[in-house]
Amino acid sequence: DVKVTQSSRYLVKRTGEKVFLECVQDMDHENMFWYRQDPGLGLRLIYFSYDVKMKEKGDIPEGYSVSREKKERFSLILESASTNQTSMYLCASNPGYRLAGLYNEQFFGPGTRLTVL
Amino acid sequence: QKEVEQDPGPLSVPEGAIVSLNCTYSNSAFQYFMWYRQYSRKGPELLMYTYSSGNKEDGRFTAQVDKSSKYISLFIRDSQPSDSATYLCAMSPPISGGYNKLIFGAGTRLAVHP
Structure with a gap:
């Protein structure tokens, strides 16, 4: 059974703080993704990574950075949190083409609900 | 215009009703179509996966893809209160560069009441 875990379910931070969201997957997946989910807007891709130390910007990367030092771990960093970053953050992974071909x-994970005050 | 449009609802139906959930899209290159179900305070989970046009059935659920109209549907027969969730459509073009991304709809919130 694939398991994607996120470090916190709920997080409250203050404006200007540096925030780290951690995600770990246990299935040796190549690709990992960070989304934010807001009512009426669905899931929007922030960043994704297709290999260790590799990253690609998604649709809304501004104000965020990521780190992937190990294959199983993908971190999302809010350098200076702002109130408009209050949202649900979802991490995801998939095997990648080498392992699963075209099946994508x-x-x-269960998500982290972040509130920035 | 968004690449994928989905009515966010909410949709409220009585138990036993047939539910129809829909998405439209603009990118004719999309070939892989999925429906995810997301219960409250949980992450989305894959419900149905289809490739190209046609129908796919799994128990009470049927996924339908009409590429000529750029329209996909999810039908739920004999709906149950346990089907109450947000349903998100997702789709992607053929793989590019060895990895691929999914484009999600906004999600439709469904409530099935006894």
Whole structure:
């Protein structure tokens, strides 16, 4: 069973703080993704990574950075949190083309609800 | 215009009703179509996966893809209160560069009441 875990379910931070969101997957997946989910807007891709130390910007990377030092771990960093970054953050992974060919299901973690005051 | 449009609802139906959830899209290159179900305070989980046009059935769920109209549907027969969740459509073009991304709809919130 694929398991994607996220370090916190709920987080409250103050404006200007540096925030780290951690995600770990246990299935040796190549690709990992960070999304934010807001009502009426669905899931929007922030960053993704297709290999260790490799990253690509998604649709809304501004104000965020990422780190992937180990294959199983993908971190999202808010350098200076702002109130408009209050959201649900979802991490996902998928096997990648080498392992699964064209099958591209993404497996999600439970999410971190971040509130920035 | 968004690449994928989905009515966010909410949609409220009585138990036993047939539910129809829909998405439209603009990118004719999309070939892989999925429906995810997301329960409250949980991450999305894959419900149905289809490739190209046609129908796919799994128990009470049927996924339908009409590429000529750029329209996909999810039907739920004999809906149950346990089907109450947000349903997100997702789709992607053929793989580019060895990795691929999914484009998600906004999600439709469904409530099935006894």
